[in-house]
Amino acid sequence: MSLNPLREFVVSLTRLVESGATEPRILEQGRELVGQLVAKDDWLPEAFAQPHPQYYQQYLLYADPQERFSVVSFVWGPGQKTPLHDHTVWGVVGVLRGRERERRFDHQADGSYREVEAGVLGAGGVTAVSPSIGDVHIVENALDDQVSISIHVYGGNIGRVSRHVFDAASGEARTFISGYASDVVPNLWS
Amino acid sequence: MSLNPLREFVVSLTRLVESGATEPRILEQGRELVGQLVAKDDWLPEAFAQPHPQYYQQYLLYADPQERFSVVSFVWGPGQKTPLHDHTVWGVVGVLRGRERERRFDHQADGSYREVEAGVLGAGGVTAVSPSIGDVHIVENALDDQVSISIHVYGGNIGRVSRHVFDAASGEARTFISGYASDVVPNLWS
Ligand SMILES: [Fe+3]
Ligand SMILES: [Fe+3]
Ligand SMILES: [Mg+2]
Numbered sequence: 001m002s003l004n005p006l007r008e009f010v011v012s013l014t015r016l017v018e019s020g021a022t023e024p025r026i027l028e029q030g031r032e033l034v035g036q037l038v039a040k041d042d043w044l045p046e047a048f049a050q051p052h053p054q055y056y057q058q059y060l061l062y063a064d065p066q067e068r069f070s071v072v073s074f075v076w077g078p079g080q081k082t083p084l085h086d087h088t089v090w091g092v093v094g095v096l097r098g099r100e101r102e103r104r105f106d107h108q109a110d111g112s113y114r115e116v117e118a119g120v121l122g123a124g125g126v127t128a129v130s131p132s133i134g135d136v137h138i139v140e141n142a143l144d145d146q147v148s149i150s151i152h153v154y155g156g157n158i159g160r161v162s163r164h165v166f167d168a169a170s171g172e173a174r175t176f177i178s179g180y181a182s183d184v185v186p187n188l189w190s
Numbered sequence: 191m192s193l194n195p196l197r198e199f200v201v202s203l204t205r206l207v208e209s210g211a212t213e214p215r216i217l218e219q220g221r222e223l224v225g226q227l228v229a230k231d232d233w234l235p236e237a238f239a240q241p242h243p244q245y246y247q248q249y250l251l252y253a254d255p256q257e258r259f260s261v262v263s264f265v266w267g268p269g270q271k272t273p274l275h276d277h278t279v280w281g282v283v284g285v286l287r288g289r290e291r292e293r294r295f296d297h298q299a300d301g302s303y304r305e306v307e308a309g310v311l312g313a314g315g316v317t318a319v320s321p322s323i324g325d326v327h328i329v330e331n332a333l334d335d336q337v338s339i340s341i342h343v344y345g346g347n348i349g350r351v352s353r354h355v356f357d358a359a360s361g362e363a364r365t366f367i368s369g370y371a372s373d374v375v376p377n378l379w380s
Pocket of ligand 1: 085086087137139
C-alpha cells in the first residue's frame with residue numbers, strides 16, 4: 001500500500017488554493033481531484049479506516065498549515081449517521097468504500113429546515129457543499145451491514161471550525177466544533 | 191501537553207520559506223525559531239520520543255507538502271551516534287532533552303576528512319549545518335545512561351534526500367536515504 005495518491009492530492013490541492021482560485025473554480029477542480037483520489041480504494045492506512053461501535057469517526061489525514069484546507073477520512077459503522085448540520089466553508093466529498101446517503105435541507109420561511117433532495121453515492125461518487133450551493137444536510141451510511149468510508153475536503157481546518165447542528169422542525173441551532181478522532185495523521189512520505 | 195509550540199513553529203517556518211528568504215536569512219531566523227521550540231520540553235508526544243535499543247530514531251514531525259522543509263525528532267539511546275555524514279541542504283538543530291556531542295569535519299587535500307571542531311550542546315542549545323557553512327559531521331548522544339532528543343529542521347524532505355556517509359580515513363563516500371522511523375506524524379490540531 002502506498003500513500004502516493006493522498007500525497008499527490010495534497011500537493012495538487014495546495015497548488016490550487018495557493019493560486020488564489022475562486023470558490024467555483026476550487027469546487028470544480030476539487031471535485032475532479034477528489035474523484036481521482038477515490039477512484040481506487042488502495043491507499044488509506046488501516047489506522048484511519050477504523051470504525052467506532054457508536055459514533056462515525058473523523059480522522060484528519062492532512063491539514064494545510066495555514067488552515068486553508070483539510071482532508072478527513074469519515075468512517076461510518078453500519079447505519080451510523082450525522083445530525084442535521086452545516087459546514088460554513090466549501091466541502092467536497094468522495095466515497096471511497098461502501099455507500100453513503102445524503103439528504104439536503106433548505107431553510108424555510110417559518111424557520112424550519114425541510115428536506116429538498118436525497119441521493120445515494122456509491123464508491124467513486126463525488127458531491128459538494130458550501131454556503132453558496134447548499135450547506136445543510138444529513139449524511140449516513142447507506143449500508144446496514146458494513147462500514148462505509150468517504151474522503152472529505154474542506155476549505156478550512158474543519159475539526160476546528162465553529163459551525164452548527166439544527167433541529168429540523170424548530171430550526172433551532174446549536175454551535176459545535178467537531179475535533180478529530182486521532183492525535184496522529186499519516187506520514188505522507190513513509 | 192499541547193502541540194501548540196510545534197504548530198506555531200510550522201506556521202512560522204512556512205511563512206519564512208514562502209517569503210523567498212535567502213539561506214543566510216533562513217538560518218538566522220531558523221535558529222531563533224528552533225531556539226524557541228526547544229526552550230521548553232513539554233510538547234513532544236511520547237510516540238515520537240521512543241528510543242530504539244540499537245539505532246537512533248528519526249521521527250518525522252512535519253513535512254512541507256512542497257518538500258521545502260521538514261521537522262524531525264532525533265531520539266538517541268544512551269551512547270548512540272551517527273556515522274560521518276552530510277546533508278546537502280541547510281539544517282538547524284536544537285537540543286530538546288539531554289546532551290548532544292557534535293564533531294565537525296573538513297575535507298582534506300588528500301581526500302580524507304579531518305575533525306576540525308567539537309562541541310557539546312545541552313538542552314536549549316542550537317546549531318546549524320549547510321554546504322555553505324560546513325555540512326559534514328558526526329553527532330552522538332553525549333550521555334551514556336539516558337536518552338537525548340534533538341529537533342532538526344532541514345531545507346528539504348530530509349528522509350527522502352539522497353546524501354552521503356563517509357569513511358573519514360579514505361574519504362570514500364556512499365550514498366544513502368535515511369527514511370523515517372514511523373508511518374504516522376502528530377496531528378498538529380488534536
Ligand atoms: Fe457534512
Ligand atoms: Fe547531521
Ligand atoms: Mg505559498
